[in-house]
Amino acid sequence: MDRLAGKTALVTGASRGIGRAIAIRIADEGALVAVHYAANTQMAEDVVATIEKNGGRAFAVQAELGAPGDAHELFLRLEAGLKERTGSVELDVLVNNAGVMGGVPADETTAEQFDRLIAVNAKAPFFLIQRALSNLTSGARVINISSGLTRFANPDEVAYAMSKGAVEQLALHLAKPLAERGITINSVAPGITRNGNPVFDIPEAVEQMARLSPFGRVGEPQDVADIVAFLASDESRWMTGAFVDASGGTLLG
Ligand code: NDP
Structure with a gap:
């Protein structure tokens, strides 16, 4: 498909x-x-090589999130990469996926661990969106994982869950102002998903x-990527400010 x-x-x-x-999936849809x-x-x-082998286009951008000036640094590199390839710095899809896990019981969580979770999982997406505002095109998509x-x-993930609760607020509170520019913003909530x-x-x-899932299996990264690809496409144009359950039914209890 080439929806992007x-x-x-x-x-x-x-x-x-x-x-x-997600990167491989949306590159398959035609996005750079x-x-x-x-x-x-x-x-x-x-990942870039895999995308290119599939006939797509991609480039790598390094930036440590959770450090001062992180969003600006990332965007300087992103803009250089976009400019070189498209002649412009316009961005159509922003997926805030980077995150760190907690795995520490509440009574053992240190202030440093707590600050790190908030900095990477919640503060960075906020400032990435803020920094992206001048790049995002009319009809752009913002998707927060x-x-x-x-x-x-x-109970072992209280601080982590708090950081994710915070990131969900972005979709709720930014959906109206972004809609004025035709931009949608949604949250996607995976359940247990196979990673490294x-x-x-x-x-x-x-x-x-x-x-935990009524389907009797853990999630695969592609399960979440397919949902994100839909949200990144024009087909999701009537959805904004939403919480999208990508947990394979785990939240049914
Ligand atoms: P992984 O741990 O497999 O990958 C994390 C990615 O984020 C890597 O690309 C890593 O880069 C990057 N990253 C981590 N820390 C930073 C940082 N400080 N600055 C910049 N980049 C960073 O993650 P998952 O695929 O498991 O999770 C992806 C998202 O989905 C996260 O937001 C996570 O919270 C969420 N999620 C995951 C679930 C799961 O079961 N896997 C369940 C629910 C939500 P590098 O490789 O360079 O370190």
Whole structure:
């Protein structure tokens, strides 16, 4: 399909996991994709190579999120990459996917761990959107990756869930002003989704996690990427400010 032909997209945290699948998926739809990453240059380059092998277009953009000036630094590199390839700095799709997990019980969470979760998962998307405002085209799409943990209790992930609860506020409160420019903004909440975490190499653990979904399996990055591809396309034009459950039914309880 080529629902995003001629469009440009930024996917943060696209070197691996869900972000990688989103980058590949929306590149397959025809978008020129900026594959953002923090440290894994080789993995980001591999994503670019995969996209090019599939006949698509992409380039890698490095920037550590959660550090002062992060959004501006990322956008300077993004704009240079876009300008070189399209002659403009216009952006049609922004996917705020990069994130860090917690996995620390509330009574053991340090102030530094808490600040880091908020800085990467909530503050960075806020300032990336703010910085993107002058680049976003009429009809652009903003998609923020949240988590089913904003609706599913887990005492080991309180701080992480708080950071994701915060990121969901972006869609609610920015949807109206962005709609004036024809831009939509939505939150996507995955459930347990296979990534590079070693826990997915332990069959008993995967079996236990799979029981949380009525489909009896864990999510694959492509499951989430297909939903994001829809939200990135014109077909989602009548949806904004929404919470999109991408948990494979886990939130049904
Ligand atoms: P991964 O841990 O597999 O990948 C994380 C990505 O984010 C990598 O590309 C990484 O770059 C980048 N990243 C991490 N920290 C930073 C940082 N400080 N600055 C810039 N980039 C950074 O993540 P997942 O695919 O598992 O998760 C993707 C999103 O989905 C996250 O927001 C996560 O919270 C959310 N989510 C995931 C679920 C899951 O079960 N997997 C469930 C619910 C939500 P690099 O490779 O360079 O380190």
